[in-house]
Amino acid sequence: MSTPVTLENIRSAPKVLLHDHLDGGLRPGTVVDLAREVGYTGLPTTDAAELGAWFAAAADSGSLVRYLETFAHTVGVMQTREALVRVAAEAAEDLAADGVVYAEVRYAPELFVERGMGLDEIxxxxxxGFREGERRAAEAGRRIRIGTLLCGMRQNDRAWEIANLAVRYRDAGVVGFDIAGPEAGFPPTRNLDAFEYLRRENAHFTIHAGEAFGLPSIWEAIQHCGAERLGHGVRIMDDIEVDQDGRVRLGRLAHYVRDRRIPLEMCPTSNLQTGAASSVAEHPIGLLARLRFRVTVNTDNRLMSHCTLSSEFAALVDAFGYGWGDIQWFTVNAMKSSFLGFDERLQLINDVIKPGYAALMG
Incomplete structure (x- = not known):
């Protein structure tokens, strides 16, 4: 007999997360603790519960200024080695507690140099921290593996330097590279030297594209830079027409993305906060999944969006009536699209993910 598809039961299902920002997933209590330890005085409140509510309200405000301010606070308290170890360990623990068995967590090393740390030290x-968090999770009976993505900030012109860092640490758990930051005015081709270097080094990379900017960002990311995945990619909908009678027509770029199985790292709650849709039910993920694009479900920033991967799936279940088969499909999509080696991906799919959903489906 099939297990009911509830939030609590979704938490017990094995899940895979590809798009999660380290500085967007701190525990509110940790932000308060670290602010006290490092002498950071900019927090709006030092009450952990109130601070958590403030982060969520600021992210939901519709004000880009307030949204960016939230990251000023998290980055501001992550400027010491001890802080980074703690935040990373807690991220692994929190994801494991939510039933995530593999996650790729990303961050921009260049944001944490304010107190003199070097990039390698960061x-x-x-x-x-990630290894410690994995160890603690295993002690609690939950196994998780964390792969790291290093981000270059597209407005800072340090992408090649960070790409080189990612290559140097790829045997230490760094599985790939990304560029983040504002899309408008900072097209991915500004960092073409970094992507050419990564391809020469047989290194993996994804690119934030098609979140706040439209099809040109996606086209450049794929055709000029060679992106293996698209961070968000929600604006691919600009190349899809839906007639009044329900017939769907894909433009050339949308066809290419689907035909090539280029993964879309979609983050429903975050996309609502940035105006991609007015509700989960109207989010493009429903149509894109129905058209069988390589769609994956992600959190983006768990603190700011006040979400977990389980709560993202629960919202999709409510909006689209998904069952365990659909959640498994999204999860296998994510595992296939990860930057782990093929054998490791296959092992997690066959030995962890499929048996987990088989037990839930009865």
């Missing part, structure tokens, strides 16, 4: 601290 990467090594985060990797130490």
């Amino acid at each position: 990467v090594e601290a985060v990797q130490e």
Whole structure:
């Protein structure tokens, strides 16, 4: 007999997360603790519950200024080695507690140099934290593996330097590279030297594209830069027409993305906050999944969006009537699209993910 598809039961299902920002997923209590330890005085409140509510309200405000302010606070308290180790360890623990069995967590090393840490020291601290978090999760009976993505900020012109860092640490758990930051005015081709270097080094990368900017961003990311995945990619809908009678026509770029099985790292709650849709039910993920694009479900920023991967799936279940088969499809999509080696992906799909959903489907 099939297990009911409830939020609590979704938490017990094995899940895979490809798009999660380290500085967007801190525990509110940790932000308060770290602010006290490092002497950061900019928080709007030092009450953890109130601070958590403030982050969610600021992210939901519709004001880009307030949304960006939330990251000023998290980045502001993550400027020491000890802080990075703690935040990374807690991220692994929190994801494991939510039933995530594999996650790729990303961050921009260049954001954490304000107190004199070097880039190598930053990467090594985060990797130490992830390994510690994996260990604690295993002790609690939950196994998780974290792969790291290093981000270059597209407005700062340090992408090649960070790409080189990702290659140097790829045998230490860094599985790939990304560029983040504002799309408008900072097209991915500004960082073409970084992507050419990564391809020469047989290294993996995804690109934030098609979140706040339209089809040109997606086209450049794929055709000029060679992106293996699209961070968000929600604006691919601009190349899809839906007639009044329900017939769907794909433009050339949308056809290419679907035909090539280029993964879309979709983050429903975050996309609502940035105006991609007015409700989950109207989010493009429903149509894109029905058209069998390589859609994956992600959190983006768990603190700001006040979400978990389980709550994102629960919202999709409510909006589109999805069952366990659909959640498994999204999960296998994500595992296939990860930057782990083929054998490791296959092992997680066959030994962890499929048996987990078979038990839930009865």
